[in-house]
Amino acid sequence: MIIVFVKRFHFNELESTQQKARELLEENKAAFFVVADKQTLGKGTKGRSWYSPQGGLYMTIVLELDFNILKQDIVSFSEESCLLIVETLKDFLVESFPNSNLDDLKVKPINDLYFKEAKLAGILLESINKNKNSFLLVGIGLNIKKNLEANLDKEIVSLEEILEDEDYRDLGLVDFSLKLSKLVNQSFSRLKY
Numbered sequence: 001m002i003i004v005f006v007k008r009f010h011f012n013e014l015e016s017t018q019q020k021a022r023e024l025l026e027e028n029k030a031a032f033f034v035v036a037d038k039q040t041l042g043k044g045t046k047g048r049s050w051y052s053p054q055g056g057l058y059m060t061i062v063l064e065l066d067f068n069i070l071k072q073d074i075v076s077f078s079e080e081s082c083l084l085i086v087e088t089l090k091d092f093l094v095e096s097f098p099n100s101n102l103d104d105l106k107v108k109p110i111n112d113l114y115f116k117e118a119k120l121a122g123i124l125l126e127s128i129n130k131n132k133n134s135f136l137l138v139g140i141g142l143n144i145k146k147n148l149e150a151n152l153d154k155e156i157v158s159l160e161e162i163l164e165d166e167d168y169r170d171l172g173l174v175d176f177s178l179k180l181s182k183l184v185n186q187s188f189s190r191l192k193y
Contacts, residue, residue, distance in 0.1 A: 007028060008178065009035070011034070011037070012036070012037050013037065013039070014038075014040070015041040018126055018137055018139050020034050021034045021137050031063050033060060033062065033177070034060045035059045039052030040052075042141060045122070055147060056145070057141070057173060057177060058140075059177055060139045061137075064134075064136075065136055068132060068133055069129055069134040070129050080191065081125055082110040082111040083110055083111075085111075086107045088187040089113055092183055093105060093159075096167075096176070096179075099164045100167045115157045115162050117155060118155040118156055119157065121141060121143065122140075123138070124138075138184060143159065144173070146158045146161050159171065
C-alpha cells in the first residue's frame with residue numbers, strides 16, 4: 001500500500017500532533033500528516049510526555065492499513081513497526097546529509113534514535129481499529145535546534161549540533177517532513193501482515 005500524501009496540516013502550536021491527527025481523521029481520509037512547530041502536551045511512550053519546544057520537528061503520519069491490528073500479534077507488530085520506522089529515519093538522515101558524519105547514529109530498541117549517547121528522536125505508534133482495517137498514527141519527534149533551556153533526566157542532541165553547517169543551512173523543514181512521510185509510508189508498506 002503506497003499512498004501519495006495529498007494533505008499536510010501545519011500548526012504553529014498544538015497540544016499534541018497525535019491528538020490532532022485523531023480529530024482530523026474524523027473528517028479526512030488517510031493518508032495525511034500533521035506537523036507542529038511546538039507541542040504543549042507532546043506524548044511519549046507508556047504515558048510519558050515528550051519535551052517539544054519550538055525548534056523541533058513534531059509530526060504524526062496517518063496511514064490506513066488493509067487489516068485490523070487487533071487480529072494480529074500486537075506486540076510483535078508494534079515492535080517490528082517501531083524498529084522499521086526508526087531505521088527508516090536513521091537511513092533518511094544519513095542519505096539526506098551526505099556531508100555530515102552520521103556514523104554514530106544508532107537505534108535504541110524499540111523506538112528511539114540516538115547520536116552517540118544522546119537522544120535525537122523518538123517514535124510513538126497508536127492505532128484506531130475499525131471492523132476490517134485499522135489506522136496507524138506514527139508520531140515522530142526529532143530535535144532540530146539546540147535547546148539550552150532543557151532540564152531533562154536524559155541527554156538530548158539536535159541536528160543543529162551534529163550536522164555540518166552547510167547541511168544544517170540547507171535543511172528545509174517543509175520538504176524534509178514531506179519526504180520523510182512518504183518514505184515512512186513506503187517502508188511500512190513492505191511489512192507483511
